[in-house]
Amino acid sequence: MHSDPSANTPVIAWVAGATGYTGHELVRALCERGATVHAHIRPDSPRLAEWTERLRAYGAHVEAVPWAEEALKAALLRAAPTQVYALLGTTQKRARAAAAAGAPPADYTAVDVGLTLMLLRAAAALPEAPRFVYLSSLGADPHARGAYLRARGQVEQQLRDSPLPYTIARPSFISGPDRPESRPAERISALLADGVLGVLGALGARTLRDRLRSNSARGLARALIRLAADPAAANTIAQAEALHEQGARPST
Ligand SMILES: NC(=O)c1ccc[n+]([C@@H]2O[C@H](COP(=O)([O-])OP(=O)(O)OC[C@H]3O[C@@H](n4cnc5c(N)ncnc54)[C@H](OP(=O)(O)O)[C@@H]3O)[C@@H](O)[C@H]2O)c1
Structure with a gap:
């Protein structure tokens, strides 16, 4: 039985992936809302010093804790988060470089x-038990042919079997002109998809448009915070159309 004692209590957030495009926006937005935020960075992270300064400037406590189970458990015990956000992920390019x-x-x-x-x-x-918020992906499936969507699906499956209250978010592309790391293929795909979907939306296919159009990191961060605080969103999967800001428009 999943319960959610974190509802209606002051927010103490642990953010893994805090140096990411979406993660840093989440840290900033949580701090702006007055939450106590523990922003996790791996000690061997590229640009550790730069990110430490930036996340502290937002008002977060920076946790440079290694990805080692006992160290992580001890750090979480000290922080006692009511919400844990998992926003980390690699790319094929990073895996090849490693x-x-x-x-x-x-x-x-x-x-x-x-x-x-x-x-x-x-x-x-x-x-x-904190609320565990997992940033997954549209199409996540433990039996997917592609390694990326299969990995997301495997994590989702473990979450559903865990005793923790969880919220899974499945966005489409996360893209915008403010992404610091150059990902031209992803950006062009998002722009093309948004363009085609705009036409489909005008023709009446609004549900499809809202499911597939890209999310901005800022809008997605706000949606995650809203879902994490919503008791009705415990043990649910938020599809892409629920992750756009009210009235938000496709990225340009
Ligand atoms: N981009 C998209 O269109 C899209 C769409 C749907 C879902 N998603 C998923 O949403 C999540 C956030 O996406 P994003 O684009 O905001 O992410 P991002 O900017 O690529 O950030 C990835 C985060 O994961 C961490 N990370 C990467 N490799 C790591 C490693 N080997 N060990 C420890 N930490 C590592 C990074 O930390 P360092 O700075 O230390 O490397 C960073 O904080 C990801 O899980 C992604 O798969 C992305």
Whole structure:
């Protein structure tokens, strides 16, 4: 039986993936709302010093804790979060770079599944169960042919079987001109999709348009915060159309 004692209590948030495009917007938005925010950074993160300064400027406590189960459990126990957000994920490019550098595996299995499930176990060991908010993806499926969507589906399955109250968010593209890392293919796909979907929406296919059009990191962060605080969103999956800001328009 899932329960959600975090509803209606002051928000203490743990954000994994706090240096990411969506993660840093989430940290900023939570801080703006007066939450106590623990922004997790791996100590070997590229640009650790720069991100530490930036996240502190938002008002967050920076947690430079290694991805090691006991260290993570101890840090979560100290922070006692009411909400745990999992927004981390690798890319094929990053996995290839890690392999070429002889670094530990950094593919979808190791990062998207392995580290997210480590966080889930650490959260499940807390005396008070936090809401676990997982940023998944449209199309996540444990039996998907593609490794990325399969990894997302595997994490979703574990979450549904866990004793923690969870919220899964399944956005389409997360894209915008403010993404610091250049991802031209992703950006062009998002723009093309938004263009085609705009036409479909005008022709009446609004549900399809709202499901597939891209999310901005800022809008998505606001949606995640709204869902995390909503008792009715415990143990549910929010599809892409529920993750847009009210009245938000496709990215340009
Ligand atoms: N982009 C999209 O269109 C899209 C669509 C649907 C779902 N998603 C999912 O949504 C999540 C957030 O997306 P995003 O685009 O905002 O992410 P992002 O900017 O790529 O950020 C990824 C985060 O994961 C961390 N990370 C990456 N490799 C790691 C490793 N080997 N060990 C530990 N941490 C690692 C990064 O930390 P460092 O800074 O330390 O590397 C960063 O905080 C991801 O899980 C992504 O798969 C993305």
